[in-house]
Amino acid sequence: MPRLNPDNLQRALDLIALYPQPRSALIPILHILQEQDGYLSEDGMNHVGELVGLEAVEVRGTASFYDMFHFEPVGRYLIAVCTNIACMLQGAYRLLEHAEERLGVAPGGTTADGMFTLEDAECLALCGNAPCLTVNWRFFGDVDPEGFDALTDDLRNGRLDDEVPPHGTLIRVRRSVGLAAAGPTDEATPQSAEVGADVDAGPAPHRSTGPAVELSTHRTTTATNVVDAAHLEGRQ
Amino acid sequence: MPVTDAPKIVTRRLRQDRSWTLESYLADGGYQGLRKALTMTPQEIHDSVNTANILGRGGAGFEAGRKWGMLRQESPVYLTINGDESEPATFKDHALIEGDPHQLIEGALICAYVIGAAQIFLYVRGEFPLALERLQAALNDAYGYGAVGHRIFGSDFSVDIVVHPGAGAYICGEETALLESLEGKRGYPRIKPPFFPAVMGLYGAPTIVNNVETVSNLPWVLLNGGDSFAALGDGRSKGTKLLALAGHVKRPGNYELEWAKVTFRDLIFDPRLGGGIRDDNNLKAIIPGGVSSPWIGPEHLDVSLSNEAIAGIGSMAGSGSVIPMDHTTCTVRAAWRIVRFFHRESCGQCTPCREGGGWLEKVLERIEAGRGREADLDLLMDICDNISPGVAWPPAQTTICVLGPSMPPSVAAGLRMFKDEYLAHVREGRCPFPPDRLPRRLARV
Numbered sequence: 001m002p003r004l005n006p007d008n009l010q011r012a013l014d015l016i017a018l019y020p021q022p023r024s025a026l027i028p029i030l031h032i033l034q035e036q037d038g039y040l041s042e043d044g045m046n047h048v049g050e051l052v053g054l055e056a057v058e059v060r061g062t063a064s065f066y067d068m069f070h071f072e073p074v075g076r077y078l079i080a081v082c083t084n085i086a087c088m089l090q091g092a093y094r095l096l097e098h099a100e101e102r103l104g105v106a107p108g109g110t111t112a113d114g115m116f117t118l119e120d121a122e123c124l125a126l127c128g129n130a131p132c133l134t135v136n137w138r139f140f141g142d143v144d145p146e147g148f149d150a151l152t153d154d155l156r157n158g159r160l161d162d163e164v165p166p167h168g169t170l171i172r173v174r175r176s177v178g179l180a181a182a183g184p185t186d187e188a189t190p191q192s193a194e195v196g197a198d199v200d201a202g203p204a205p206h207r208s209t210g211p212a213v214e215l216s217t218h219r220t221t222t223a224t225n226v227v228d229a230a231h232l233e234g235r236q
Numbered sequence: 237m238p239v240t241d242a243p244k245i246v247t248r249r250l251r252q253d254r255s256w257t258l259e260s261y262l263a264d265g266g267y268q269g270l271r272k273a274l275t276m277t278p279q280e281i282h283d284s285v286n287t288a289n290i291l292g293r294g295g296a297g298f299e300a301g302r303k304w305g306m307l308r309q310e311s312p313v314y315l316t317i318n319g320d321e322s323e324p325a326t327f328k329d330h331a332l333i334e335g336d337p338h339q340l341i342e343g344a345l346i347c348a349y350v351i352g353a354a355q356i357f358l359y360v361r362g363e364f365p366l367a368l369e370r371l372q373a374a375l376n377d378a379y380g381y382g383a384v385g386h387r388i389f390g391s392d393f394s395v396d397i398v399v400h401p402g403a404g405a406y407i408c409g410e411e412t413a414l415l416e417s418l419e420g421k422r423g424y425p426r427i428k429p430p431f432f433p434a435v436m437g438l439y440g441a442p443t444i445v446n447n448v449e450t451v452s453n454l455p456w457v458l459l460n461g462g463d464s465f466a467a468l469g470d471g472r473s474k475g476t477k478l479l480a481l482a483g484h485v486k487r488p489g490n491y492e493l494e495w496a497k498v499t500f501r502d503l504i505f506d507p508r509l510g511g512g513i514r515d516d517n518n519l520k521a522i523i524p525g526g527v528s529s530p531w532i533g534p535e536h537l538d539v540s541l542s543n544e545a546i547a548g549i550g551s552m553a554g555s556g557s558v559i560p561m562d563h564t565t566c567t568v569r570a571a572w573r574i575v576r577f578f579h580r581e582s583c584g585q586c587t588p589c590r591e592g593g594g595w596l597e598k599v600l601e602r603i604e605a606g607r608g609r610e611a612d613l614d615l616l617m618d619i620c621d622n623i624s625p626g627v628a629w630p631p632a633q634t635t636i637c638v639l640g641p642s643m644p645p646s647v648a649a650g651l652r653m654f655k656d657e658y659l660a661h662v663r664e665g666r667c668p669f670p671p672d673r674l675p676r677r678l679a680r681v
Contacts, residue, residue, distance in 0.1 A: 018398045020312075020355070020439060026420035027403050031362070052420065065422040065583075067404030068362050085527055086325040086482035086559060088573050094671075122406065122577055123324040124363060127482035127557075128489040137365050169365045169401055176376040180385030181355075181394035 003047035008032050012051055018179060022052040028170065030063055035168025039070040067122075068169070075110045077155050078167050079103075080121035081133045087123075090130040096120060098145040099133075102152065115156060135160075136167035242468055242494030245476045246452045250335040256370045258377040261338040267383050269455030270342050270349075274391045278350045285350070285454070287462030289474045294318055294409070294447030295526060295555040297472075297543050304351055306434040308442040312354035316418065316438060317344050319360040319367070319448045320402050320409040323526040324577055326557040328478040328490050329448040333360060333367040336452070337374035341397065343451030345384065346458060348395045351444055355396050359414055362402040372399045406581035410637045411445040413583070424583050425637035449478055470496035473542035473553075479503060483523075483559035486511035496542030500524070500532075503541060504560050517562035521653060525554025527574045528642035530629055531649040550629045551645075566669035567654045568661055572600035574646040578639060589640030592623040596643055603658060606666040613651060613658055620644035 004012055011032055015025040029051065033044045040063055042056070049059040063069045081099055083092045096107070099118055103111050107120035126132040129141025133148075140151060154160045165171050249255045249264055261267070273281055286301035307313060317340065321329040333340060344356050358375075360368050375397055378384045386394050400418060402408050408417045412426035415438050430436045437443020453475060457465050465475045473496040481503060482488045487510055491503065500522060504510040513519050521531045530551045532539075539545050546553045561570060579593030596619050602608050617627065624631040624641040627648045631641035651658060660668050 018396075021419065023420035024400075024418055027362075027417065028401055031401060031403065054420075062420065062422055063403075065405060066362075066402075069403060083573070084324045084577055085523070085570060085573050086488075088570075089483050089559070089561060089565065122580065123322060123326075125321050125327040125330040125361070127325045127327045127480065130482060130488070134363065137363050139366070169362050169368060172365070172369050173372045173399075173401075175372060175399075177379045177385070179396045180379065181396040183386050183394075 002037065002041070003043055004029075004033060004051075005036060008036050009051075012048070014175070014178070016052065018175075023054060026052050026054070026059065026062060027066070030059075030069060031168060031170045034069060035166070035171050038167070039073050073110075073114075074167075075117035076115050076166070077135050077164065078117045078119065078137075079133060079135050079152075080119040080124065080137070081107075082121050082124045082126075082131065084121075084123040086127035087131040092131040095131050095133070095143060095145065095148065099148055102149060116152065135164050137169055138164045242476055242497070244492050245456045245465075246332060246336070246339065246449060246478060247490065247492040249339070250331065255335050256337050256374060258338060258374065258381060261336070265459070266338055267342055267381070267455075269458035270345050270383060271389055272458050273346045273349055274389060274393060278352065281346065281350050281458065284462035285457060288453075288457045288465035289462075289472065290450060290453055290457070290465070291472060291474070291543060292447055293449035293453075293478070293556065295323065295528075297553065300446060300450050303432070303434060303446070304347070304444060306432055307351055307444060308435050310442055311352070312441050313352055314438045314441055314443040315344060315348045315351060315353035315356045316411075316414065316433075316443055316445045317356070317358045317448060317451060318409060318411065318414055318445055319358060319364075320414060321361055321448070322406040322409055323528070323555045323557060324574070325482040325523070325559050326480050326526055326555040327482070328480045328556060330361075330364060330367060331490050332448050332452055332478070333364065334370055337367075337371040338378065339452050339455060340371070340448055341374060341378050341384070343454040344397065344446075345388070345395065346454045347444065347446060347451050349393055353395055353444070355398065357418055357438070358397060358399045359408075359418060360399060360401055362404050368399060368401055375399060405583075406577075407583045407637070407639060410639070413637070414445065415443065422583070424585055425639075427636055468494050469542070470540075471542060471544050473544065477541070477553075477556055479541065480555075480557040481510050481560075482557065484514045484517065484562040484565070485560055486514055493541075496540050496545070498541050499538050500541060500558070501537040503558060504537070510560070513560060513562050515562075517564060520561050520563045520565055521567065521649075522561070523557075523559040523646075525552045526557045527559075527577065528552075528638070528645065529554045530645040531653065533653055552630075564669060566604070566667055567650045567657055568600060568604045568667065569669070571646040571650045572597065572604055575600060575643050578643045582639060586635035586640060588623045588634045589643070592619050592640065593643055595619050596623075596647060600647070603661045604667055606661065606664070608658075608662040610659065610662050612662070613655070616647055616651065620648055 012029045015028050016022045019025050029048050045059045046056045049056050081096045103116050105118050107118055110117040126139050126141050132141040133143055252260055254260050290300040291297045348356050384397050405423045407413045408423040410425045413423040417423040433443040433445050468475050476492050477495040478492045480490050491509055505512050519534045524532050536549050543553045575596045579597045582589045582593050584590045599612050620627045624644050626632050627644050633641050
C-alpha cells in the first residue's frame with residue numbers, strides 16, 4: 001500500500017513546521033493519510049512515523065485511540081447517525097433502524113458496492129436539529145426516514161458532490177502562511193494559498209422548516225435545504 | 237423582561253450574512269478590541285478581566301482571570317483554546333466557531349497578549365470540518381490583515397496561531413487529555429497534581445487552556461470594560477451565557493441570555509425561547525447542565541439558571557446544555573444511553589470508570605429489555621458507589637478525571653425520582669414506554 005504521495009508529503013512537512021515538536025503534527029497528518037487512502041494503511045502509518053520520529057507501534061497505538069481513524073477501507077460515504085440523548089429523544093434509533101434496513105448493513109458495516117459505511121455515532125453537536133447525522137462529517141439535521149432515503153439517493157447520484165466532499169476532515173483546509181511571529185523569512189511560508197472553494201459557501205445542511213433561521217444559506221437539493229449549522233434560537 | 241434585553245455579547249454577529257468572513261467582522265468593529273488591548277499593559281487587561289469575573293464556559297466554571305494568574309512564570313508559555321465540544325446536547329461552541337471564527341481568534345490573541353504566550357493552538361473537534369475550514373480561512377485572512385504573526389498591528393507583540401484538529405475522543409475535552417492529544421499522543425488525562433496546566437501543560441511548559449465561549453467574550457470586554465460585563469448577571473455568574481437547549485422543546489437552539497436572570501421556566505416555556513414542551517406534553521425531568529449533571533424535576537422550574545442556584549439544588553450549570561424530557565420519556569432508557577456514552581468514551585486508565593461503566597450499561601440494558609431483577613436497583617447503586625463513593629454531589633472521585641464520576645448522576649437521579657418506573661420494568665418484564673424495546677442491534681463498544 002502507498003505511502004504519502006508527494007503533495008501530501010509536502011502538506012505533512014508544512015504541518016510539522018508549525019509545531020514546537022514534530023509529534024504534535026501526528027494527528028493532522030494521519031487525517032491527511034486517511035484522506036488519501038480512505039483508511040490508515042500499515043505502510044502509510046510507517047511513513048508517518050518516519051516523518052515525526054515515531055515507531056510504527058507508537059503511531060498505531062495513538063491512532064487507535066481516536067474514533068475517526070479507520071484501519072480497514074470504508075465506504076465512499078461514511079454515514080454517522082447520532083443516537084445520543086438529544087437525538088434519541090427525537091427518534092434517532094428509529095432513524096438508525098431505517099438506515100440499517102435501507103442500506104442492508106448494521107452499524108460498522110459497509111454496503112457491498114462500497115458506497116456507504118454506517119456508524120452509530122455519539123453526539124455530533126447539532127442537537128438543535130435532532131435527529132441528525134453526518135456524511136463524511138458534513139451535517140444533515142432534522143432527518144426523517146424519507147429524508148434519509150432522499151439523501152442517500154442524492155449521494156448515489158452525485159447531486160451532493162459540492163456539499164459532501166470525499167472524506168478527510170482537512171480536505172478543504174489549507175494554511176496559506178507559515179509561522180511568522182519570529183519575523184519574515186524568505187522561505188518559511190507554504191504558499192498553497194488556495195482555500196477550498198466551498199469554504200465561503202459553507203454548507204451545513206439541514207431541512208428547512210421556515211424562514212426563522214435567518215443565517216441560512218439555502219441551497220436546495222432534493223434531499224435537504226442547506227443552511228448554516230450555527231443556527232440560533234429555534235427553528236420553527 | 238430580562239429575557240431579551242441584555243446585549244448579545246458573543247452571538248450578535250451570527251445572524252449576519254457571511255458572518256464568518258473578515259469583511260463582515262471588520263464591518264462590525266472587528267479587531268478593535270485587540271487594537272485597544274495593544275495600547276494597554278497586560279496587567280491592565282488582566283485587571284479588567286478579573287473585574288468582569290468571566291467564569292470558564294467549558295463546564296467547570298473557573299474564573300478565567302484567576303486561571304491566568306496561576307501561570308507559572310517561565311517561558312515559553314502556551315495558550316490552547318478548547319474547541320473539542322462533545323458533551324452530549326451541547327452545541328454552542330460549534331456555532332461560535334462556524335459562525336464567528338474571527339471573534340475566537342481575536343479573543344485568543346487578547347488572552348495571549350496578557351499571558352505572553354509564545355504560540356496559540358486552537359484545538360477544534362475533528363468532526364467539525366466546516367468549523368476547521370472557516371477557522372483556517374479566517375486565520376489566513378487575519379494573518380493577511382496583520383492581526384496575527386509578526387509585530388501585530390505594528391506593535392511589539394508577535395504570536396502565531398495553529399488550528400489543530402482532534403480525531404474523535406470525548407475525553408480530549410478534559411484539559412490535560414487535550415494537551416496529551418496536542419502532543420500527538422493518546423488522549424489520556426494526566427495524573428494530578430499538578431492540578432493545573434498553568435503550572436505544567438503543553439510540553440511541560442506553563443499553559444492556559446480556555447474554552448471557545450470564554451475567550452469569545454474578551455473582545456467585548458476590552459471595548460466595553462470589565463465593569464459593563466460584571467453589571468450583567470448576578471453573584472459569581474456574570475455577563476451572558478450561551479445556553480444550548482435541546483430535547484423535548486418546541487424551539488431547540490442556542491440562546492444567549494443574561495446569566496442568572498432567567499429561570500428554567502423562562503428558557504423552556506417562553507415563546508421567544510423554548511416555546512414549551514413538544515405537543516404540549518407534560519415536563520417530566522430536566523438535565524440541567526450537560527449529561528454529567530444530576531437531573532432535576534419540574535418542581536425546580538423556577539430556579540435561576542446561574543452557577544450558584546443550580547449548585548444549590550444539587551446539580552450544576554456545567555456546559556450550559558439544558559435537556560427537558562417529556563412524560564413519554566423512559567428514564568431507564570435515557571440513563572442507559574447516557575451511561576453507554578460514558579462507557580464508550582472512557583479512556584480506560586482507571587478501573588472504576590472502565591469496568592463500572594460497562595457494568596452499569598449492561599444492568600440498565602437488561603432492565604430496559606425486561607430481564608431485570610429487583611435486586612438490580614441495589615446493584616446499580618452499589619456500582620455507582622464504587623465509581624463515586626457516597627454517590628453525592630459534587631461527586632467524590634476515585635479516578636484521574638471526572639469522566640467516571642459523571643456516570644452515576646443519571647442513574648442515581650433516575651432511581652431517586654423514578655424508582656417506580658424502574659420497578660415497573662422489572663415486574664412487568666418489559667419497558668412500559670413505546671417502543672418497548674431497545675434497538676435490535678447495538679454497535680459493539
